[in-house]
Amino acid sequence: MSISTSIWVWIAALLTLMIYSFLYKENPFYRLAEHIFMGLSIGYSVVILWYNYILPRIYEPLFFPPHQWSLIFPILIGMMTFGIFSEKYNWLIKYPLAVYVAGYAGVQIPLQLQTMILRQAEASFLTPDKFTSLFSSFNALLIFAGLVTTLIYFYFSAKREHGLGGASQVGIIFIMIAFGAAFGYTVMARISLLIGRMQFLLQDWLGIM
């Protein structure tokens, strides 16, 4: 057993324990760690913003040759965001938001449509090459049934009557099975995070592993 002599390892270990004390109940130690974490995270965000965005994307291109004067327009639009601090000029924020939302939609809609809808639809076509064995045939039919009934579940503008009610019930079963699988998978990933933290405490801090 060789306990760490590094002050930083001790600080990290104690903060880890303070956060874990939350598992017992809310207490002053947890509160202290929570506020340190939040304060640090805000400070960190400001530093990242300054060094990764403001300096390389605004200050340097504007004030050092070759001067990119065209940047003044997006900067002015962005600065309208500060209008929110004024009762009189808070309407200015609508313009940067409009540019931001429209630009984002313009980039994302075709991308999402191509990757999340058209490609997925294409991949769900049942073709004989998916029926090469009994297992793959069953799998293909299952996926197809799941796709159709799940889509029907998310049909909002029709009453759940006739066949729609039954199909959407089957759809929700498929959805829940998928959720169960995703849940189990993520719990495994979370346990590996816990193992990582335990390794830090037992190995790097206490040196008993």
Add this chain to the structure above:
Amino acid sequence: MIFLLILSFTISAKDTPDDAGGSITINVYNIPEGTEQIELYRLTKGDTLFEEVGLIPIFKGELDDATVTDGVLYLYKATALTPDTVYVAEIKEFASSSPEWFNKSRTSVLLFIALFWVVILVYIQLAKKNPEGLFIRKLPPLEAMDEAVGRATEMGKPVLYVPGIEYITDAGTLASITILAKVGRKVAEYETRIINPHFDPIVMTTAQETLKNAFSEAGRPDAFNKDDVFYLTSEQFGFAAGVDGIMLRERPGAIFLQGYFYAESLILAETGYSIGAIQIAGTNATTQLPFFVAACDYVLLGEEMFAASAYISKEPRLLGSIKGSDLAKSVLLVLIGVGVIFGTFAAIKNVAGNPVYMEIFDRILEFLARTAE
């Protein structure tokens, strides 16, 4: 080693089509037999020496040089190395790259969007004329919202509303703001308190305005406390730690987790569950839905959030887009059906000779023939 300029081994260079610029596509033809590697060299106009670009894969005979600058002229040459000879091919004219305005490979996407856009516009017009005419089915979590606020009021505890950790550009955040307005009106009616922590300052400002209006609409503008709508931090787990702390200290009677969430979803939902609050979640982050389903009382699954926001607001644009997206789903189902038929026929053609498929195919034809008779 002998350097030979062989006419049959040729090279071409052209601007890569349908891209955003910065790339020239190089092709080599008639690769000599026994070639072990093909090296590509580039000369920038004005320079005197060729620089090495990389190796052209022999099996493909093509390479995209993505290290070029738009508008600059380049001359390319390729050398095919065989064990005893080096073959050289060189283009005669300079090539340059430029961005294209239109990506032709995405024409189908454009057509689909145009169709979708027209359908939505038509439905928006219909919704404007007769909002009640467009049916949207009621969702159980919506009915539970009033019940949750009522329960918190009876217990003398506040309501906590977390709008996720995305920006105002996210559709889930926008839907969350609409749901916040409904919750806010109910909170004002019941004269209870709503705590609304934020990850993003712009979403916070929007939420402040939304709640202020909701309290005014409920006839209780005086009850609105601007300080209860506040910014925590823009760091994911810092935000999770902060919200967890609020849950444990304030012990809200009802918790709304509505918006886009990432890995903090389970941490928040678990803590809410541990304090015994009634929890109504909703997110368009499909990867986080399982955790909300496991730990919350009611959940708006993905697109249900948008349907909920349309149902609450009765806003023609939202109603029209929900109706339009439903139609798009129907079109998609038809497309999948058509794809199944065409794909099956194409694949049958490819596996002609396979007795099983041919028999199925023959029987389908027999059936169609009988039906036609």
